[in-house]
Amino acid sequence: MATQRGTISLAFNVSGLLGREAGPSRMTLATRAPFSTSATVGAVQKKKVAPAQKKKSASVVRKTPKSADAASTKRKGARSGGSGASDPSALGLSRDSPFAQPKAEMSELPEFLPEMITAKDAYKVVAWSKRTWDALQFQQFGLPKSLAKQFGSESRPRTLIRPLTLEVLDMLDNARSKPSSPAEVNTVLNAPLGYGISTLMLQAFSYALESSWLVIYLPKSLTFVDSSSPYAYSEKHKVYLQPELTQHILQRILSVNKDHLSKITLEDGPFTLDDRGGKIEKGANLVSVIQQGLQKDTSPDALQTVFEITMRTIVQQRSVPVLLAADGAQGLFSKSLYRDPDYRQLESYELAVPRTLQASLRTTGTGSFGGIQLGKSLTAMSLSNTKWPIPDEMRFALPGLNADLHPYAKLNDEMLSIVKECQLNVWDMSNAVLTRKEAGALFDVARKEGRMWSTPNDESFMSRLVESGGSVGTFQRGLRGSLL
Structure with missing residues (x-):
């Protein structure tokens, strides 16, 4: 017990x-x-x-x-990484800690406006204007993938005014002051990968837009031939139609240039749209023409007719200067990824959108619209996409591209003829390396943002400049890699 x-x-x-x-x-x-x-x-x-x-x-x-x-x-x-996770106090960080600083707004940056861009403004970093940003984002002109990633990491999207920028803008001013000659209207910007050609084209687009030009900006021309949209053969047009792409391009042209298009009228007509009896009368302005093509009951044949009428009228008129800018332009002259019923790869001139754009650039030849009469066209190759190399026909017809042609390359005679009829002038920018002064301006803005992991001193600046090898893109990626 x-x-x-x-x-x-x-x-x-x-x-x-x-x-x-x-x-x-x-x-x-x-x-x-x-x-x-x-x-x-x-x-x-x-x-x-x-x-x-x-x-x-x-x-x-x-x-x-x-x-x-x-x-x-x-x-x-x-x-979930919401407001509680981003609040420095919730993370136990002090407001005095450099890792808890609020995102800089960079409101002190001036805007990229024609009256603000002179020779003395070289090497300055400026922000894109609201009108330009609206045209790119809300009106859906879009951006190349590399620039979209760059601007997404910046508190206020911005760009550097380089001496090259001033040369491009002077070229636009000269094209506006007098009618364009066929041998000078089409310019190809050529430079190695990372030298900022896409940025130069975007600067030209912004300058033309703010200077009251009629602008057509195509930042992703490779999507016209990469088999990413529906297509169907048209017996009327003898081409494979791309109705979704055509509609998208017309919507962008209308939303950005509505004021100019309302003053441009058709000098020819009437035009029959399709077998349903739809017509466009002589004297109609381009706003009404495009709106008629964008109606829900419009057939693909009628939509293509509207697209061709619109582009032909735009390049032939002389009342307002026109800028046609296309990035990834090798897609307009390459073999596409689309296939016919026999599984044969289609050439770009067999597709509706590339063929219409080729006709807008061609100054001579059958099917040409005669080239831009007042204004300029700027094109550039997208070298970042290795799936789309520069086509052999362009390498052969444009020695200024500095692209070696394989001795056994087989050329497409029809494509070669189209390239020659465009009379493309190559502007070689291979020597336009990033200078120390240009890099210093970019580095200084990144320092003012206060979002760099490492101390922004001479050592970090020189290390990134040397690593870049004179490439603007590589230098800016190095800065983004050091951002918090």
Whole structure:
């Protein structure tokens, strides 16, 4: 009897000790102990657990709904990476910590406007104007992938005015002052990968837009031939139609240039759209023409007719200067990824959109619209996409591209003729490396943002400049890689 009493006493002392010091979770261990068969131990544990449950219930009652919602929001933010996770105080960071600084707005940057761009403004970093940004984003002209990634990492999308920028803008000013000659209207910007050709084209687009030009900007011309949109053969046009692409291009042209298009009228007509009897009368302005083509019940044949009428009228008129800018222009002169019913790859001139754009660039030949009469066309090759090399026909017809042609290359005679009829002038920018002064302007803006991991000093600047090898794109990627 004495032994049993001692056993009960020992179990009581152990369970009581665990209950006081370790809480309810520790009492679970006590119930699994070898001495937990005693009724006295069970009673003691029941007595210990009850107050804890009552206390937990009481704490929930005392918590106000406001504090409960705040705590719930904080927990959700910490789980999902929402506002709770981005709040420096929630992360335990001090406001004085460099890692908790708010994102700089860079509101002090001037805008990229024609009246603000002179020779003395070279090497300055400026922000894109609201009108330009609206045309690129909200009116869906879009951006090349590399520039979209760059601008997405910047608190305020910006660009550097280089001496090359001033040369391109002077070229636009000369094209505006007098009618364009066929041998000078089409220019190909050529430079190695990363030298900023896409940025130069975007600067030309912004300058022309702010200078009241009629602008057509095609930043992703490779999508016209990469088999990413529906197509169907048209017996009327003798070409494979691309209705979705055609509609998208017309919508962009209309949304950005509506004021100019309302003043440009058709000098010819009437035009029959399709077999349904739809017509476009002589004297109609281009706004009404495009709107008629964008109606829901418009057939693909009628839509293509509207597209051709619109582009022909735009390049032939002389009331307003025109800028046609196409990035990834090798797609307009390459073999496409589309296939016919016999699984033969289609040439770009067998597709509706590339053929219409070729006709707009061609200054001579059958099917040509005669070339741009007042204005300029700028094209550039997208060298970042290795799936689309410069076609052999362009390498042969344009020696200025500095692209070697394979001695056994097989040329397409019809494509070669189209390239020659465009009379493309190559502007070689291979020597336009990033200078120390240009790099310094970009680095200084990144320093002012205060979002660099490393200390922005001479050592970090020179290391990134040397790593870039004179490439603007490589230097800017190096800066983005050091951003917080």
